[in-house]
Amino acid sequence: MQKTVAVLGGGIGGLSACFHLSKSHQVSKIVLLEGDGRFGGWLSSTRREDGAVFEHGPRGIRPAGAVGRNTLNMVEELGLESEVLPVTYDHVASKNRYLYVGGQLHKMPSGLGGVVRTVPPFSRPLVQSVLKEILISRGKEEDESVHSFVSRRLGTELADIAIDSLCRGVFAGDCRKLSVRSCLPPLYNAEKARGSIILGMLLGPGPGPDVPPSTLTKRAAQENWAQWSLKRGLQNLPEALEERMRNGGRVEVHKDTPVMGLSTNGTGWEVRLLEIWGLGHMYVYCHCTGVVVCVFLSCSLNPVNESTDVCAIDFFLTQIQLEDGTIKADHIIAALPAKALASALLTAAQPLSQQLREIATVTVAVVNLEYEGSVLPVTGFGHLVPSSEDRGLLGVVYDSVPFPQHNRTGEPTTRLTVMLGGAWFQEVFGNPEEVTEQLLLDRATQAVTSHLGVTTPPIWSIVALLKDCIPQYYLGHWKRLENMRQYIRDHNLPLSLAGSSYDGVSVNDVIFSGRTAAEGLVGKV
Numbered sequence: 001m002q003k004t005v006a007v008l009g010g011g012i013g014g015l016s017a018c019f020h021l022s023k024s025h026q027v028s029k030i031v032l033l034e035g036d037g038r039f040g041g042w043l044s045s046t047r048r049e050d051g052a053v054f055e056h057g058p059r060g061i062r063p064a065g066a067v068g069r070n071t072l073n074m075v076e077e078l079g080l081e082s083e084v085l086p087v088t089y090d091h092v093a094s095k096n097r098y099l100y101v102g103g104q105l106h107k108m109p110s111g112l113g114g115v116v117r118t119v120p121p122f123s124r125p126l127v128q129s130v131l132k133e134i135l136i137s138r139g140k141e142e143d144e145s146v147h148s149f150v151s152r153r154l155g156t157e158l159a160d161i162a163i164d165s166l167c168r169g170v171f172a173g174d175c176r177k178l179s180v181r182s183c184l185p186p187l188y189n190a191e192k193a194r195g196s197i198i199l200g201m202l203l204g205p206g207p208g209p210d211v212p213p214s215t216l217t218k219r220a221a222q223e224n225w226a227q228w229s230l231k232r233g234l235q236n237l238p239e240a241l242e243e244r245m246r247n248g249g250r251v252e253v254h255k256d257t258p259v260m261g262l263s264t265n266g267t268g269w270e271v272r273l274l275e276i277w278g279l280g281h282m283y284v285y286c287h288c289t290g291v292v293v294c295v296f297l298s299c300s301l302n303p304v305n306e307s308t309d310v311c312a313i314d315f316f317l318t319q320i321q322l323e324d325g326t327i328k329a330d331h332i333i334a335a336l337p338a339k340a341l342a343s344a345l346l347t348a349a350q351p352l353s354q355q356l357r358e359i360a361t362v363t364v365a366v367v368n369l370e371y372e373g374s375v376l377p378v379t380g381f382g383h384l385v386p387s388s389e390d391r392g393l394l395g396v397v398y399d400s401v402p403f404p405q406h407n408r409t410g411e412p413t414t415r416l417t418v419m420l421g422g423a424w425f426q427e428v429f430g431n432p433e434e435v436t437e438q439l440l441l442d443r444a445t446q447a448v449t450s451h452l453g454v455t456t457p458p459i460w461s462i463v464a465l466l467k468d469c470i471p472q473y474y475l476g477h478w479k480r481l482e483n484m485r486q487y488i489r490d491h492n493l494p495l496s497l498a499g500s501s502y503d504g505v506s507v508n509d510v511i512f513s514g515r516t517a518a519e520g521l522v523g524k525v
């Protein structure tokens with residue numbers, strides 16, 4: 001039985017951890033600590049009075065796979081089914097995605113025709129690379145950059161254009177630095193298990209986590225959903241979770257409450273019952289200093305195995321320093337960005353905080369634009385720009401196409417989002433602390449003019465600078481995770497890690513990481 005669990009960070013990862021913890025009676029108290037004035041982290045939507053909705057962070061969630069089903073199950077449990085806006089696979093936004101190469105838009109190849117014909121900007125039919133791929137022998141490295149992996153298996157042209165763009169459109173990152181093992185595990189695992197990406201795709205992935213279907217997941221499968229959003233924007237998901245936490249009465253929620261420090265000892269406290277001199281005494285062994293301290297016990301001892309002298313005790317293990325005091329917890333689920341957790345660890349657990357600090361992040365400028373009328377020359381999800389074409393301009397999402405329900409009511413409009421910077425932010429725009437909103441807005445509107453031929457100015461715009469918003473899983477990320485988790489185990493730290501810094505950046509992955517952390521503590525809920 002865990003007495004008090006503190007969840008640090010009220011982004012979607014921390015909220016998910018609370019949601020799952022609160023279903024268990026193994027925990028008597030759950031405290032959620034969020035530094036900002038609102039919950040939800042990067043899930044952030046502007047809702048205008050005329051009905052228009054603009055997303056500053058994620059805008060679409062995939063229903064596929066175990067993690068996709070897990071999110072939809074949560075949506076159903078929160079009673080949000082009637083709020084869902086699905087986009088099916090046969091919708092134009094699912095079928096059409098573009099690349100902006102050589103100053104022109106090119107539809108990404110899809111369907112059989114797209115694979116057997118030569119489709120610009122590629123110089124030969126995809127089928128050639130695909131057939132050759134099956135014959136290429138397995139790589140021997142434990143990890144490899146995404147670019148090197150795809151060049152080796154499918155050729156440099158696909159790596160330079162398609163994969164470079166894909167990594168910008170998901171991680172806002174540089175495929176020459178990102179790890180294939182951590183960023184694209186299905187491709188890495190297919191090569192390891194089947195010797196080929198193509199065979200791996202044809203034979204399918206192995207069994208994933210067991211997530212039972214719900215009415216909503218069955219509906220998503222029957223109706224062939226490719227992605228979904230919510231009528232009031234994706235921010236509605238953390239809002240519904242916050243409401244559930246507040247009304248459920250089992251979670252103490254605190255916003256505007258940044259965690260300043262954790263006094264979880266550098267290498268943890270191991271509590272051993274070495275000898276008892278009468279009631280109320282025991283020894284605590286501190287790995288950090290090697291000192292055995294005799295303490296007076298104000299808690300109840302409950303020996304679990306007398307022969308090994310190990311006790312289960314009621315004892316607060318961790319102190320959390322806040323701006324105006326401290327709170328104590330038996331266990332911590334940290335759903336903070338890795339660097340924020342490293343800072344909170346202060347001087348404690350040095351090797352762990354060092355590894356946490358090494359998980360890099362990138363900054364993205366998100367510029368939402370609204371135009372009068374229907375201005376797009378093409379229709380689809382949006383277009384991506386490879387780094388060889390324009391390093392600072394990552395891509396443009398045609399938001400009105402998948403989600404016209406988010407347009408204002410009345411006269412037709414077109415909503416677009418331009419994403420800038422990522423791994424190239426500093427190089428192109430300079431210090432994020434000094435860049436002006438006007439510069440970013442100008443750069444975004446110029447791109448809409450040159451890429452899409454839209455010459456009229458936007459009727460409305462908003463610029464959001466998302467500092468350090470997407471973690472970058474660079475080469476060796478898997479090893480870093482293994483080392484960190486080993487350290488936590490070896491030192492019995494009462495700490496679990498959740499959130500986008502570790503096992504996937506999608507909303508689904510992060511929600512699943514919160515669930516995994518909660519269930520690691522209290523068992524399956």
Ligand SMILES: Cc1cc2nc3c(=O)[nH]c(=O)nc-3n(C[C@H](O)[C@H](O)[C@H](O)COP(=O)(O)OP(=O)(O)OC[C@H]3O[C@@H](n4cnc5c(N)ncnc54)[C@H](O)[C@@H]3O)c2cc1C
Nearest residue numbers: 009011012013035041042058059258259499500505506507
């Ligand atoms: C521009 C953009 C577009 C995206 N698009 C998509 C998409 O289309 N589909 C998709 O699936 N995913 C998308 N993602 C990814 C997804 O949104 C994120 O990976 C996910 O929201 C991260 O959630 P999190 O809870 O791990 O982190 P965060 O949202 O960063 O939450 C961490 C929380 O911790 C708080 N915090 C930080 N320090 C402290 C402290 N010291 N004390 C207390 N609290 C603290 C922060 O305020 C924050 O609320 C996108 C991300 C971005 C940035």
Ligand SMILES: C=Cc1c2[nH]c(c1C)Cc1[nH]c(c(CCC(=O)O)c1C)Cc1[nH]c(c(C)c1CCC(=O)O)Cc1[nH]c(c(C)c1C=C)C2
Nearest residue numbers: 097098168169170171172382383384394395396397419506
């Ligand atoms: C141009 C920059 C970005 C765009 N979206 C993101 C960035 C950085 C962030 C992002 N997009 C997706 C995810 C989640 C990944 C997942 O596993 O679900 C994140 C963090 C979804 C996504 N977007 C694109 C792809 C290929 C994916 C993966 C899932 C899917 O296939 O739907 C492509 C894409 N992203 C952007 C554009 C303009 C674009 C393609 C035209 C914007």
